[in-house]
Amino acid sequence: MAPEDLKKLVTYKMPFGKYEGRLIADLPGPYLNWFAREGFPSGEIGQLLQLMHEIDHNGLSSLLDPLR
Template identity: 80%
Template sequence: MHPEDLQRLVTTVMPYGKHKGRLIADLPGQYLNWFAREGFPPGDIGRLLALMQELDHNGLSSLLDPLRKT
């Protein structure tokens, strides 16, 4: 993980799929868990999805709250 990845979770939108246009930080846990089971896509999006799934799975999503723009 790169330190700037946490900021990217609250600024990057999902580029495709059922939740296209939603911030990665706002994706539902079930959707993230589906990727964890089926495989994350390659590249930056896959890395960010894996990071968000890990945060969500461990109940750490609130760590992103201070990074969100008010």
């Protein structure tokens, strides 16, 4: 993880699926958990979803507040 990845979480939007258009940082925990169970997509979006899952799972979402 690079520091700029945290900024991407609050600027990149989900490109597909039920939450298309929602910021990665605003995706609900159960949706992130589903990806963790079923597999994250490949590429940068998968890496960002995995990072957001770790942040959400560990209760660290408030770390993103200053970046918003």
